[in-house]
Each structure stands twice: as C-alpha cells, then as structure tokens.
Amino acid sequence: MSAQPAKALAETAAEFGLKAEEYALIVRRLNREPNLVELGVFSVMWSEHCSYKSSKRQLGKFPTKGAAVICGPGENAGVIDIGDGQACVFKMESHNHPSFIEPYQGAATGVGGIMRDVFTMGARPVALLNALRFGDPGHPKTRRLVAGVVAGIGGYGNCVGVPTVAGETNFHRGYDGNILVNAMCVGLADADKIFYSAAPAPGLPVVYFGSKTGRDGIHGATMASAEFDEASDEKRPTVQVGDPFAEKLLIEATLELMASGAVAAIQDMGAAGLTSSSVEMAGKGGLGIELDLDAVPQREDGLTAYEMMLSESQERMLAILKPGREADGRRIFEKWGLDAAVIGKTTESGHLVLRHRGEVVADVPLAPLFEDAPLYDRPWVAPAPQPRLAPADVPEPGDYAQAVLTLVSAPDMASKRWIWEQYDRHVMADTLEDSATGADAGIVRVHGTRKALAVTSDVTPRYVQADPYEGGKQAVAEAWRNLTAIGATPIAITDNLNFGNPERPEIMGQIVRAIDGMAEACRALSFPVVSGNVSLYNETNGAAIPPTPTVGGVGLLEDYARRADFAGMHGGQHLVLIGETRGELGCSMYLREVAGREDGAPPPVDLAAEKRNGDFVRAAIQSGQVSVVHDLSDGGLIAAAAEMALASGCGAQLNADDELPAHAWLFGEDQGRYLVATAAGDALLAAAEAQGVPARIVGAAGGDELAAPGVFSLSLARLRQAHEDWLPRYMGG
Amino acid sequence: MKAAVVVFPGSNCDRDCRTAIERSTGAEVAMVWHKETTLPEGVDLIVLPGGFSYGDYLRCGAMAALSPVMAEVKAAAGRGVAIVGICNGFQILCEAGLLPGALIRNEGLKYVCKPVALEVTNAQTRFTAGYAGRRQVTMTVGNGEGNYYADEATLERLEGEGQVVFRYVQNPNGSARRIAGVVNDRGNVLGLMPHPDRAFEPELGSADGAILFQSALASA
DSSP states (O other), X not given: OOOOOHHHHHHHHHHTTOOHXXXXXXXXXXXXXXXXXXXXXXXXXXXXXXXXXXXXXHHTTSOOOOTTEEEOBTBSSEEEEOSTXXXXXXXXXXXXXXXXXXXXXXXXXXXXXXXXXXXXXXXXXXXXXXXXXXXXXXXXXXXXXXXXXXXXXXXXXXXXXXXXXXXXXXXXXXXXXXXXXXXXEEEEEETTOOOOOSOOSTTOEEEXXXXXXXXXXXXXXXXXXXXXOGGGGGGGGGSOOOOHHHHHHHHHHHHHHHHTTOEEEEEEOOTTHHHHHHHHHHHHXXXXXXXXXXXXXXXXXXXXXXXXXXOOOSSEEEEEEOTTOHHHHHHHHHHTXXXXXXXXXXXXXSEEEEEETTEEEEEEEHHHHHXXXXXXXXXXXXXXXXXXXXXXXXXXXXXXXXXXXXXXXXXXXSOOHXXXXXXXXXXXXXXXXXXXXXXXXXXXXXXXXXXXXEEEEEOOHHHHHHOHHHHHHHHHHHHHHHHHXXXXXXXXXXXXXXXXXXXXXXXXHHHHHHHHHHHXXXXXXXXXXXXXXXXXXXXXXXXXXXXXXXXXXXXXXXXXXXXXXXSOOOTTOEEEEESOOXXXXXXXXXXXXXXXXXXXXXXXXXXXXXXXXXXXXXXXXXXXXXXXXXXXXXXXXXXXXXXXXXXXXOOEEEOOOSSSOHHHHHXXXXXXXEEEXXXXXXXXXXXXXXXXXXXXXXXXXXXXXXXXXXXEEEEHHHHHHHHHHHHHHHXXX | OEEEEEEOTTXXXXXXXXXXXXXXHOOEEEEEEXXXXXXXXXXXXXXXXXXXXXXXXXXXXXXXXXXXXXXXXXXXXXXXXXXXXXXXXXXXXXXXXXXXXXXXXXXXXXXXEXXXXXXXXXXXXXXXXXXXXXXXXXXXXXXXSXXXXXXXXXXXXXXXXXXXEEEESSOSSOOGGGEEEEEOTTSOEEEESSBGGGOSBGGGTBOHHHHHHHHHXXXX
C-alpha cells in the first residue's frame, strides 16, 4: 500500500468533509493511517448522507411499526401490506444540492435514484411525486432553476414510463441559495417477493450490472453533506448525469432477474456508489466482501481504484446471486443489452478488500464503516415561541375581492399547470386522479384490481419555521388529511427532512422539535414512518433554508369507485364545513400575501380533533354518503371554495360567520377541517352531531360566481384567469 | 381474433396496449420482443406502442425502425394486416417508411401531457368505423415530439385521399393542419399521437380509445 505522510492525509480528510476528530477515530480503528482509497471510503460512509450521524438519535423517536408495516426504515425503501398478498414499496429522497448546481441533471438523477430504491426491493414503480421549493420568483436564478428542474423530472420520469401524479411547489426567498428537490417513488410488489440487501452467505458471486462506471459524481454524498458558498458552481463536475433509457432497461432486467429466482441479495448503487452498496450488503449480512476492481465495467481507461469506489455514475446495480445462477444473469443482461460482470465474492473475513492491477488497494474492517460511524448528540436550543395572533391583530383587507385574487394568484397558490403538463401523468393506464383532476391526492389503481393507492406530499415550511413542533405535527396531519379527503385509509409515511447545518444549535433545535411534533402526530394518527431521507447543511453563506420536513403519505382505497374529489360540485348542493374555526391567521397565506407579514404562531393541530373529524369524513365517503370533499389548508375556507369552484366549473356562495370578522372566517387556516358539497346537508349534519364532530352549513353551490354576500363577489372567469395566469406569465417572462 | 404488441427496448406503453386490447375486445394478445424474426401466426392486429424506444436518442423511432422484427411488420403491412402505431409507435412507422411525414419537436419546445378533443375526420377506415356518428372523441396526448410535419404536396394528398383520420380540435403541439393521426394509402396502417391505450375505460377519463381497437379487430 502506498505510504503517504500523515499530515497530508489529514488535510485530505478535511477536504473530504471529515472532522479532525473523525480522522483520528479512523486511525484508531485501523491502528494505522488509511491510504487514499480507504480514506475516500470512510469519508463517504461517514458523511451525514450515508451515516445519519447527526440525526440518527432523533430519528429513533419515530414510530415505525404497525399492523400494515412489512419493512420499516433501514432498507432501500419502506414496505407496507395492502392486502391480497400485495405490498406497496415507497420512499422519498432529496437531490437538493445537485439540482441547485445543475438543475436538469440534478433533478433527473434524483428521480432515477428514488426509482432504483424502489425496484431494488422487487417492486415495479407505479407512481412518482415531487416536492419542490424554489427561491423568490424575483431572484435572478429562480426562473432558470424552475425550468431546469421541471424539464429534468419530466425528461427522466416520462422516458422511464412511470406516471408523475402529484406534488407541491413553493417559492420563498429562504430557498434563494439552496433549492429543494424531493422526489418520491411508489411501487407495487408481491408481499412474499420482497428483496433485501443483506448478503446471506460467504462464497457467493457479486455481480455488477447496468451502466459503466465513469468519473461522474465522485464525492456526491460528501457534497450533499456540506454547506454552499459562492464557489459551489465549481462543484458541477460532482453532479451525475442521468440516462433514463438505461434506467428503463435496468428496471426490466432487475425484475426479470428477480423473477428467475437467481437473486440472493441486491442493492442499487446510489450515493457513494460501489462503496456504500458493497459495504451495506456485506455489513448487513455480517460478512466480508472482496472486489476485483479490474472487472468493473468502465467507461474510460485509467480509472483509479479511488475513482471507481467513489464514482456515482447512475443506473448501476450490485447483486449477490445464488450459487450456480450466473447463467440466468448472463441471459437476462444480454437480452436487455446491459453491461455486467462478476466483480467479486462474499467472504467470512468481515473486511472490505479491494484489488486493483494486482495489488490490494484497500483492506478495512467493515464494522467501523458500517455501524461504528460517529454518532452525534448535537447541542440544541429550543426555538423561541411566537405569539398567537388574534383576528384583531391582523388588518382586514381594503378590498376583499382583490385579496382573494391576490391569494389565488400568489406563487404558492397559483395553478401549477405549466409544471404538471410537462409530466406524463397517464402512462401505465391506471391513473385515476393526478395534479390536473381536482383531488387532494394522486390515485393510481393497483393494476387489475378494484383497489387503488392514494399518494400525497405535504409540509408547510412557514409553520415549521415559526414553531417546529406544531409545524412538524401539521405536516403529518395534512398528509393524513389529504388521503382522508379522497376517502383513502392512510397507512404510512416516508419523510424527507430538509434542514440547515445541524452543528448550529438553533438549527438542531428545529430538527429536534420538528421530529418531536411529527412523531407525536404519527402516533396519534396511527401513521408510522417506514422510510426516509435526511438532507442537512442546506445553507448558503450561513443562511439556512426554512426547515422543511416533507412528508410523503400513502393510503389505500379498497374500492376506487367509493372515493371523493373536489371537481364534482354542482348547483343545489349545500356546502358543509367539518371542523372548528377560530380564525387562525398567524403564519397564514393571507398574512404573508395580502398583509405582507410573516409572523405569529402557526395554527395549532389538535390531533384528537384531527382524527375524529377525518375518520368521520372518510367513513362518509366510503359509505357513499358524500363524494365531493376538499381539505382546508393554505388560504383557508375561501381558497378551498375557490379551488372547488374552479375544478367543478360551478360557483359557490359562502355565508358570514356570526362572530368572526370576515378575514378570519374566510382566510383563517385552522386545522382539521374539510369542506363538503352535498345535496343532503342536513343528513350529514345529523350524522356529524351523533359523533361529536363539529359541522355546519356554510353556504351553497351554484351560479358562476365565488361570493360571500355583502363582502365580495368574483366571476369564475376572473378567478380562473388570476389562478392560471401567474406561472406561465412568470416562466414566459 | 389475435393481436400482437411489439416491445422495443424503451417501450413503456406495451403493457397499456395489451391491457387496452384485452379489456376492450377480449382478443388474445401476444407480446413480441423486437429481436424476433417472426410474428404470431394469423395475427389480425399489430400494435407498436408508445414510449422512448432506444431512449429517443438519435431521432425518435429511428433506431427501432431498424429492429429485426420491423421486416416482418413491413411484410405484414404488405399483406394488408392492420397495424397501429401509437405515439412513439407512430414515430417508428414514419421512420420505417410505412407512413408519410415525420413527427418533430413540439412547437412549444416542451413535453405536453393533457386530454385533447379530437375530430374523427374519416370514420370510414377500418380503425374508425366504430366512431360513425361521433364528431368528437377524447384521448390524452403525452409527447415532446408530436408535431406532425409533411410537405405541402403530401398534406394535400393525405387530405384528398381521406388519409387524415384524427384532427386536434385545439392544436397542442403545432402539428400541420392539426393532424393527430393518419393512415397509409391502403388504409391498413394507422399512426396517431394521442393514446387510445389510455382511454379504454370511463374511470380513466374516457373510453373512446376502446372503439379504435374494437374497430380494428372487427374488420379483421
């Protein structure tokens, strides 16, 4: 092995993102200095991205078990039981830093990576979602980033042929220097044919297949675990380049290989590529692994061992085959035109041993890499509480009609048609509801059955910023509410925790309290966490993003004919509001967009009321009593009514409240509420009363105006124009 | 009744086509890998599905048009077998010379996915006979290069011979004369950009696509 002066290596370690004490720990564990290859391996395995060293203690607070959970966090994706021997496999993951540096490829490879996590477990991907946060529309980089990210997501997902059915897009100056691109993939598998990564026995062949290895993406995981500064554009070479055609071939070949019975264990090569896949497979199996790097399919000559181990070239898989099954592999890889090679074998040594050009270039014990990564209990300070705002603390608008138009055309609220028309939402021919159709969640059928999966992605960063605990609760509750509002039974979530630098106590405080809140909501709503991803160090020049713990929720419809949307409102229906309204304007969309303020406490989430109200609404949908439902969230009652009116092509009139001023009544963002349109309003009220659920008739559907008599009225045409025009105008600008 | 769906590397609507044909006609559907050199005996309908064959690298459909199975598809076309190319399949048929014209980059330079209303311009083809009396049908498009192009003389000929079968009510991609689908001069090869394979049941938003498969197989 090469002998390098210790001082130089310690400096290199710092460049790789390792702290001095972490480097010292490596030396202690090895009883010697590492060489460059070994140092590279340690630095990626101990990056926050791979080791969760700052967040692991907090993540342990999440409930991860439940009657429907087949596999919780720790594998490539979570697995839940959806009955009839079928399972749903899903996960969300960030590609924030690469997407900021190179939006098209960053977003595209984010989609590719999350799909691999899902089909690696034996599931066919059936739906994609994405949660996007961009900077202020006025920031000079924003328009280019939106265009690039959207084109990248579409370019990859459309080509692979998995429908993109739901998502969310926000704009805020807090993301000016660090956008968020969170992609979620949902797949279907047979519950008894889930594949895992742990190597089962020594002496088995390790097979590499997929695209060749090149120099792209070296140290991507390390970059994803560092802050940004002005020089970040220089990191463009660390962004990987995606090839969706190769991914499509890889899906088909992987699923065919699994069906052949040849696979003993399998792992995709994602962040930290060959290093993390080989270390995890051997480490989880309590074994060792030996790789011959000369056998790795390579895109160019002269790749060093270091480059091969750290490359994040895309669309690559590592499988451990059952004894004597190499021929099955060869036949399948040849059919799909994929590069493949046996590059090593599992051993009993407990070591990762790498050979290259006749030399052993690395020999390190797996235990410290895999399970002895440093674990930090970072100091944190509790976020300062914000005052609760009473309606009187917030001015009423001078012109309500103008305020409503401002709200529906605000960047966060305006129609995202410009975005989702670039996504194939219908491929696979099982999409029942998508971004275009006026429903609170995307819905895809479980192919060939009456069942369907409901999927949603939610978080309200401005709430989390003001109160991480309540905001964390709200993110989980809103995902649960969106699934409930279409009549699905919520089952489990994946999370994507996007925060700033955890070494700063105030950021760590956001992480700790947001997770506390999320965990409490998960428990109260029986909505466990089955997979997730942590993205820290989302900062540029010391300015952290708004804390953004994105929640991806999955629910099940037993019979998709019994569901609700909000596009079927028609004249003659009553509008029934489920849930209590106290007129919470703190952190509201009204406060920010109309009053120009971002202060106050967010609306509190009463989890008992949330559950009671939601269970009532879901039962009413599943029994066929109601079929037009919308949850209340950003923009409150008036925004929900406006969205229903536009989706249905039918006007709505809202009554005044006896006590609250109009702005608190119409724009308040009290939680746990639903707006239902039904011809049998009285029957619904009676049913609600019997179950102790607050419900009242708040208006009527009909006509071609959205109005609150005596307060304002707007034609649907004007409302639609305001809602539809903003984004295309902005992107055309 | 027997149908075949050709699977190219990168096809992603092959299963959709199979499901659509099975559910709308009850026909037996064989999946044919692009390297095959024979087609199922007695096949009545051959479908080239949508997707991104060969990643749409080089030109959409250009490489798939050279796949081994395409020699058999051309021979079948010569025998009068019904052939439908949907989306990428339409692009492949143009590249293979089985249909006139070409599909170029959308006018708006972006991929576009949305439901579109279509005029059935000619309800007397073997693919559209079931639409007789229907002036408009609905299907969805999903393409980045669905902008139909042909020279003026070709367009005139297509119009004059009734070979323009579907026309967009509102042009989503800049297609010449709002053309969404054309047949060859013999009337047995149809290419269209909208997806009948995503419109075969009311819960998908439209069942209008089912009629196309029913007509194609009824005529066999």
